Amino acid sequence: MPGWEIIGEEERRAVNEVFDNGAVLFRQSFAGLRNNIYKVKDFEMAFAKYLGAGYAHAVTSGTSALKVALKALKVGPGDEVITQAHTYVATVEAILECGAMPVMTEVDWTLNMDPADLTCKITPRTKVIIPVHMCGVAARMDDIMAIAGQRNLAVLEDTAQACGGTYHGKPLGTIGAVGTFSFDHGKFLTTGEGGMVVTDKEALYLGARCYADHGHEDNPAFPRGEDTRSFPGFNYRMMELQGAIGLEQLKKLPGSLAKHRANKTALKQAIQAIPGQHLRFRDIPDPGGDTGDAVVFFLETPERAKRVARALQQKGIGFKNLPDALNWHYAGTWDHMLGKAEWLKGRTLEDCFKQSGEILRRAIALPIFYKMDEARIAAIAMELKMALAQA
Numbered sequence: 001m002p003g004w005e006i007i008g009e010e011e012r013r014a015v016n017e018v019f020d021n022g023a024v025l026f027r028q029s030f031a032g033l034r035n036n037i038y039k040v041k042d043f044e045m046a047f048a049k050y051l052g053a054g055y056a057h058a059v060t061s062g063t064s065a066l067k068v069a070l071k072a073l074k075v076g077p078g079d080e081v082i083t084q085a086h087t088y089v090a091t092v093e094a095i096l097e098c099g100a101m102p103v104m105t106e107v108d109w110t111l112n113m114d115p116a117d118l119t120c121k122i123t124p125r126t127k128v129i130i131p132v133h134m135c136g137v138a139a140r141m142d143d144i145m146a147i148a149g150q151r152n153l154a155v156l157e158d159t160a161q162a163c164g165g166t167y168h169g170k171p172l173g174t175i176g177a178v179g180t181f182s183f184d185h186g187k188f189l190t191t192g193e194g195g196m197v198v199t200d201k202e203a204l205y206l207g208a209r210c211y212a213d214h215g216h217e218d219n220p221a222f223p224r225g226e227d228t229r230s231f232p233g234f235n236y237r238m239m240e241l242q243g244a245i246g247l248e249q250l251k252k253l254p255g256s257l258a259k260h261r262a263n264k265t266a267l268k269q270a271i272q273a274i275p276g277q278h279l280r281f282r283d284i285p286d287p288g289g290d291t292g293d294a295v296v297f298f299l300e301t302p303e304r305a306k307r308v309a310r311a312l313q314q315k316g317i318g319f320k321n322l323p324d325a326l327n328w329h330y331a332g333t334w335d336h337m338l339g340k341a342e343w344l345k346g347r348t349l350e351d352c353f354k355q356s357g358e359i360l361r362r363a364i365a366l367p368i369f370y371k372m373d374e375a376r377i378a379a380i381a382m383e384l385k386m387a388l389a390q391a
């Protein structure tokens with residue numbers, strides 16, 4: 001799962017390179033001091049190239065990437081933005097930050113957006129659809145893109161948890177109008193804190209870039225102090241040290257993905273080999289594009305999932321959010337953000353997302369690590385075998 005597992009000398013050297021060349025920590029300007037070192041710019045270009053995207057703009061976090069992308073899509077008060085009931089709170093926070101109304105769909109056995117429910121949730125006020133590729137697995141993008149296309153709605157892919165994943169050969173984050181990424185310390189590629197907005201559309205790129213830099217248009221005809229502007233922005237600029245780390249992490253990404261996929265296959269096979277079990281595994285729309293972030297399976301009831309999880313926890317086995325951090329990843333528990341939403345109409349949040357709650361509460365997600373060896377994989381399968389027998 002996390003890029004922190006593979007932070008090493010390369011990242012340290014890259015950071016030192018910035019200090020050894022004038023220590024300019026700002027992403028632009030100071031040309032006389034920086035010895036032509038532009039780490040954030042280089043990271044953006046390398047990231048765009050890796051994905052085959054036209055443009056990439058680096059920001060301070062995955063959450064700010066979402067907000068910046070929504071601002072570039074001109075989302076504001078009166079608009080509805082649809083996302084899914086299984087995501088991290090950040091997706092909904094970004095929608096609220098823009099003054100728009102978050103609307104959630106149920107998730108299906110992919111643990112991602114249920115296209116059938118998406119159709120039901122669209123209204124004349126819907127402006128953007130945000131599928132979230134949770135735990136390294138693509139949402140059902142063919143269906144979602146078709147539904148959005150029929151109604152001329154923009155799709156923003158929250159790719160925070162699926163950097164490097166693909167869907168039928170296409171990199172996640174490049175299928176919709178815009179994609180966002182997170183580089184926080186728990187993600188596949190980390191810069192400590194950081195995020196990226198990618199798009200093929202120049203207007204969206206420029207909108208994102210200006211918004212993330214106080215409205216600065218970076219007009220080449222003027223020095224920064226006399227730069228032009230058309231609308232107000234905010235500051236979500238990435239700094240040079242993050243760019244330096246990101247460039248090195250990006251070089252390690254293909255090797256990291258290969259290792260995760262191999263480890264995931266091995267763990268899944270070991271679990272499938274447990275005799276007498278008929279575990280249901282997560283539906284994966286395109287298994288070839290999975291990043292190998294986690295193995296997810298479902299128990300017969302939420303109560304049994306809880307018991308099995310508790311038994312595993314006692315043996316020192318952790319989870320990828322399910323079930324231990326369910327409350328941060330399931331909209332049915334987000335009264336603090338959604339308790340006053342007009343679509344609630346007197347119902348409880350849990351009532352609104354029954355299908356998602358039922359599926360998520362039966363799920364156990366075992367995280368995959370880069371440094372998992374065969375012995376560790378065998379040990380996890382053995383503990384799971386005992387937990388299933390006893391719990």
Ligand SMILES: *Cc1c(COP(=O)(O)O)cnc(C)c1O
Binds near residue numbers: 061063194195
């Ligand atoms: C991590 C995450 C984010 C937010 O990213 P930060 O960089 O931590 O702000 C957004 N969406 C999802 C699905 C995430 O997992």
